[in-house]
Amino acid sequence: MQRRFPPSVALLSNLLCVCALALAPAACGDDGGDSGGGTGGTDTDGTAGSTGDQTGGTTTGPGTGPTSQGTNGMTGTTSGSTTTAGSSTSGGSGSTTGGTGGGVGDPLPDAPAGEWLWVDIEGAQCRNGSQAGLAVRYSDTSSNVLIFFEGGGACYNPTTCLANPDSVDSGDKDGSNGGVFNVDEPSNPFADWNHVFIPYCTGDVFAGNNPGANVPGGGPQNQMFVGFVNTQLMLDRIFATFPDAESVAMTGSSAGGFGAAWNFYTAADRWGPAGAQMILLDDSGPPMDDAYMKPCLQQQWRDLWGLDDTLPQDCTECFHADGGGLVNLVTYYSSKYPDAYMSLVSSLQDSTIRGFFGYGANNCNAIVPFMSGSEYEMGLYDLRDNWMDQGGNWATFYITGSTHTWIGSNSRFYDTTVSGTVLVDWAADVVSGNLYHVAP
Numbered sequence: 001m002q003r004r005f006p007p008s009v010a011l012l013s014n015l016l017c018v019c020a021l022a023l024a025p026a027a028c029g030d031d032g033g034d035s036g037g038g039t040g041g042t043d044t045d046g047t048a049g050s051t052g053d054q055t056g057g058t059t060t061g062p063g064t065g066p067t068s069q070g071t072n073g074m075t076g077t078t079s080g081s082t083t084t085a086g087s088s089t090s091g092g093s094g095s096t097t098g099g100t101g102g103g104v105g106d107p108l109p110d111a112p113a114g115e116w117l118w119v120d121i122e123g124a125q126c127r128n129g130s131q132a133g134l135a136v137r138y139s140d141t142s143s144n145v146l147i148f149f150e151g152g153g154a155c156y157n158p159t160t161c162l163a164n165p166d167s168v169d170s171g172d173k174d175g176s177n178g179g180v181f182n183v184d185e186p187s188n189p190f191a192d193w194n195h196v197f198i199p200y201c202t203g204d205v206f207a208g209n210n211p212g213a214n215v216p217g218g219g220p221q222n223q224m225f226v227g228f229v230n231t232q233l234m235l236d237r238i239f240a241t242f243p244d245a246e247s248v249a250m251t252g253s254s255a256g257g258f259g260a261a262w263n264f265y266t267a268a269d270r271w272g273p274a275g276a277q278m279i280l281l282d283d284s285g286p287p288m289d290d291a292y293m294k295p296c297l298q299q300q301w302r303d304l305w306g307l308d309d310t311l312p313q314d315c316t317e318c319f320h321a322d323g324g325g326l327v328n329l330v331t332y333y334s335s336k337y338p339d340a341y342m343s344l345v346s347s348l349q350d351s352t353i354r355g356f357f358g359y360g361a362n363n364c365n366a367i368v369p370f371m372s373g374s375e376y377e378m379g380l381y382d383l384r385d386n387w388m389d390q391g392g393n394w395a396t397f398y399i400t401g402s403t404h405t406w407i408g409s410n411s412r413f414y415d416t417t418v419s420g421t422v423l424v425d426w427a428a429d430v431v432s433g434n435l436y437h438v439a440p
Contacts, residue, residue: 254352
């Protein structure tokens with residue numbers, strides 16, 4: 001799903017990519033965006049929500065509300081949210097609770113089925129401190145929920161931050177209508193589901209808990225890397241809206257693919273006990289072994305974004321002394337959630353994610369970040385054969401070439417065929433629990 005930048009930012013993004021700097025995922029943009037803009041259903045004369053106190057604290061869970069690691073909360077008063085469809089949401093007083101199951105949130109405002117509704121999420125902030133939120137589109141025929149995380153790069157050095165959005169683009173507030181959001185495509189397994197679209201604006205692949213951080217090397221200062229904290233606030237509201245969902249799919253493209261996978265355990269700990277079928281569909285966000293996703297690079301992300309506070313603490317193998325070990329989330333999920341359906345779609349030589357991982361070359365001292373297509377391909381097959389197959393509840397769909405992102409595009413999601421299997425049909429099988437690997 002293509003990030004919609006203002007013209008000046010889009011031009012800068014293109015120039016950076018042409019300069020062979022191999023920027024982070026979607027710093028060059030998610031290049032599969034024929035998804036189209038969202039349709040109406042919005043009214044900018046929304047009513048402001050009420051103001052509520054949200055007080056942090058250190059408990060067995062986090063103080064900032066629903067992070068799961070017992071970190072100190074941010075104390076303060078946040079204003080109620082304003083929706084774009086004339087509905088008001090209440091601020092809700094009191095402290096949110098910790099734990100992987102999240103806090104107690106207010107349901108999202110009502111809206112007519114089939115129309116996108118924008119909701120500011122109280123307490124959620126973008127990288128520059130501006131308001132963050134989500135778009136929701138209700139179904140009148142299904143209890144199932146698709147939660148989609150948008151792509152848009154990553155901010156961890158001066159170059160990558162340049163093309164990474166630090167606020168929500170106004171165009172994202174209408175949601176989207178292509179790929180997995182295409183309600184008119186009969187083969188789409190998500191067509192009649194409830195849809196949630198979460199724009200990307202924190203620069204930390206929805207995984208951070210480090211407010212007020214300074215990017216090293218002359219990068220932007222006082223950045224709000226709070227993507228994980230935001231996501232928990234949003235999941236609280238989504239869970240309160242759809243507590244009886246039969247199936248919940250966490251999905252996203254590029255940075256959003258990483259984000260869907262990173263936050264999967266917190267969603268599973270909400271809906272799983274209620275009996276929902278949990279599904280992960282990660283598009284172009286592969287967590288590779290340390291041989292390919294270098295430990296020095298993982299350490300940079302841990303330090304800047306506060307990842308050690310947002311990982312599941314009982315994933316002991318996720319914490320290596322040299323900074324590596326993030327790939328162990330794969331086997332951790334296989335073991336902890338054996339009934340979940342989990343999957344990854346990727347091109348074998350994805351040029352954008354290779355740029356992301358290329359900053360780890362030469363012990364993170366590469367003048368020009370570089371990862372070869374063959375090395376990336378080896379990393380994908382290693383991920384499938386040595387990590388995902390250990391649990392048996394993973395599926396993969398690998399595609400020849402270097403194209404980046406697949407499920408947000410009508411042409412790619414519905415027309416891509418590998419070894420006789422159409423991508424959308426494979427996705428439908430994942431949703432039904434028929435898990436298998438597809439490759440050229």
